[in-house]
Amino acid sequence: MQENPFKFGQVVDGPYFITRKEEIKQVTALLNSANNLVMISPRRYGKTSLIEHVVNNLNRPYIKVDLQLVTSPEDLAAQIIKRLSRLFPLEKIKQALNSFQIVPEINLNPLNNEIDLSFDPASSPKPIIEDAINLIEQLSTPQKRMIAVFDEFQEIRRIEKDLDRQLHALMQHHQQVNYVFLGSQESLIRDIFENKKSPFFQFGQLMPLQKIPTLDFFDFLSDRFKPITPEYNRIATSILEISRCHSYYAQQLAFFVYEQLRDPQQPADPVSETVSELIRIHDMHYERLWKTLNTTDMKILIGMSLSELSPLSEAFSHTFHAGATSTIFSSLKRLAENGFIQKSETGYEIDDPFFKRWITQRRNR
Ligand SMILES: Nc1ncnc2c1ncn2[C@@H]1O[C@H](COP(=O)(O)OP(=O)(O)OP(=O)(O)O)[C@@H](O)[C@H]1O
Ligand SMILES: [Mg+2]
Incomplete structure (x- = not known):
C-alpha cells in the first residue's frame, strides 16, 4: 500500500x-x-x-x-x-x-x-x-x-x-x-x-517566518491526493480553508483525510468527517485547556469562534459583552502568550482550527 x-x-x-x-x-x-x-x-x-x-x-x-x-x-x-x-x-x-x-x-x-x-x-x-x-x-x-x-x-x-x-x-x-x-x-x-x-x-x-504561501501548499496537497481521488482539487482547497494554511494543522488534516480516502467505505465528505473525528479525539484535551481560562479569555475565544469581527472592534465588545478595549487587549496579549491565538497579517486568529470548531460546537449544542 x-x-x-x-x-x-x-x-x-x-x-x-x-x-x-x-x-x-x-x-x-x-x-x-x-x-x-x-x-x-x-x-x-x-x-x-x-x-x-x-x-x-x-x-x-x-x-x-x-x-x-x-x-x-x-x-x-x-x-x-x-x-x-x-x-x-x-x-x-x-x-x-x-x-x-x-x-x-x-x-x-x-x-x-x-x-x-x-x-x-x-x-x-x-x-x-x-x-x-x-x-x-x-x-x-x-x-x-x-x-x-x-x-x-x-x-x-x-x-x-x-x-x-x-x-x-x-x-x-x-x-x-x-x-x-x-x-x-x-x-x-x-x-x-x-x-x-x-x-x-x-x-x-x-x-x-510567515505561513507557507497558499498556492505552494495547494500544489503540494493536490499532487498527493491526485492518485487516490478525482476530487483532489476540492479536497486541497477545503483543507487549506479549514486549517488557514497553518503548516502543522494542514498536514495533520491532510494525513487523516488521506486515511479516510483509503477506506473502501469512504464517507461522502471525507474532510468534514475527519474534522469531526479530530475534534472528538481532542475533546478531553480541549476541555482541560478551557478550564485554564478566565471569563474574559473565554468570551474572546467564543467571539472569535462565532464571528469574523475583529476582537478590538466596538461591535465585538458589544456583541460578546467582552468589556472595555483595555480589558480585551490584555486578554488578547495573554491568549497570544499562551499560544491560543496569534496575530497574523489579517488580524488575530485562533491558532488551532479544531479547537475553534470545538468551541462553536459546544456553544451551539
Ligand atoms: N516547509 C514545510 N512543508 C511542509 N510541512 C511543513 C513545513 N514546515 C512545517 N511543516 C509542518 O508543520 C509541522 C511543524 O514544523 P516544525 O516543527 O518545523 O515547526 P516549528 O515552527 O519548529 O514548531 P515548534 O514551534 O513546535 O518548534 C511539521 O511537522 C509539518 O507537518
Ligand atoms: Mg521547532
Missing part, C-alpha cells in the same frame, strides 16, 4: 517538505556570512524544518538545544556539551573537558553510546557556562564553521536572571560560529533583540 504522504508533529524534509524558496535563500545567505539569525513565528509554522533543511544542504556541523527543556545554567552547559560530543570523536571532547575550569564527571551511557555529564553541585555555574559556550567556538574551524541553534530562546530569562548577559558576553567574541535563535513568543523575542537595554540588542538579523 502507498505510504501516507503527509507528516505532522516532527521536523519535515524531503518529500514532506514544501520548498520555501525565498526563505531558504535568505537563511542560506545569512549562514554563509558572519551574521546571526533570529527567527520568530507562532508554534509549528516550520522554523525547525526550515533551518534543518538549509543546514543539511550546507554540510556544516550543527547543534540544537531547546531551552524549553533546560532547567538551570549547568543543565544548559551539559546539553550543549552533549550535543557537541555527537559531532566529534569522544577523545577530542574528553580532552577539551579536562581543560575546563570545573571538570565535569563524564559517564558513557552504554545503551546509546552518549555521554552524560554532571558538575559538582557546589561549584559556581559561571565558569561552567563560560567553558561550554566557548567550546562551540573552539571546536569550529574556518572551513567547518559551527551552526548553533537555540530553540525557544525567550526561555533564557526564565532559566536564570542575567544568563542572557553572560551568554552574550561570550558569544560576541566568537568568529567561527553562526548562532540561530528561534522563538515562538514574538513580544519576548523582540524585546530580547530589539530593546536597546537588552544584552542581545541587534545581535542577529530578525526574520519573522
